[in-house]
Amino acid sequence: MSLVNTVGAKSAVWRWLLPVLVVLVVGGGWIFSLLLPLRDPYIQAVRATVGDPSRGEQIFILNCAGCHGLDGEGEVGPSLLQISHRRSQVQLIQQIISGNTPPMPKFQAQPQDMADLLSYLKTL
Numbered sequence: 001m002s003l004v005n006t007v008g009a010k011s012a013v014w015r016w017l018l019p020v021l022v023v024l025v026v027g028g029g030w031i032f033s034l035l036l037p038l039r040d041p042y043i044q045a046v047r048a049t050v051g052d053p054s055r056g057e058q059i060f061i062l063n064c065a066g067c068h069g070l071d072g073e074g075e076v077g078p079s080l081l082q083i084s085h086r087r088s089q090v091q092l093i094q095q096i097i098s099g100n101t102p103p104m105p106k107f108q109a110q111p112q113d114m115a116d117l118l119s120y121l122k123t124l
């Protein structure tokens with residue numbers, strides 16, 4: 001009888017401990033994946049740079065407008081209107097440099113050029 005009681009008590013502990021562990025592991029991994037890019041030297045350099053939107057517009061016209069439209073309204077690529085409301089700065093940088101979503105190419109921009117571009121995207 002005492003054996004049955006201990007087993008019952010153990011499974012009761014697991015019933016709340018297991019979800020707590022799952023939440024800690026999944027949540028920890030999620031927070032880590034959010035914080036990790038902030039330690040990336042390139043992303044830090046871009047974030048530390050003040051962008052010039054009119055230079056950013058020139059960069060956009062040369063590199064992005066062919067697919068995203070002259071005013072970012074979308075062509076082959078999706079519309080980028082209000083993109084800064086939908087994506088964080090880090091997400092935008094990653095999208096632009098990653099080349100993970102073909103046909104969009106991988107761009108290698110100097111931190112100043114990237115900061116200019118991001119400041120222009122904010123105006124869309």
Ligand code: HEC
Pocket residue numbers: 060063064065066067068076077078079080083087092095096101102103104105107117
């Ligand atoms: C060859 C065409 C092409 C060029 C050039 C291009 N893109 Fe793209 N872009 C795309 C396509 C296609 C997608 C959609 C990818 C997907 O989600 O599968 C995309 C997606 C994006 C997204 C994500 C949009 C969202 O709603 O999440 C951003 C931001 C973006 N592009 C910015 C840029 C910028 C800035 C440039 C210039 C430096 C650029 N793109 C150049 C084709 C292009």
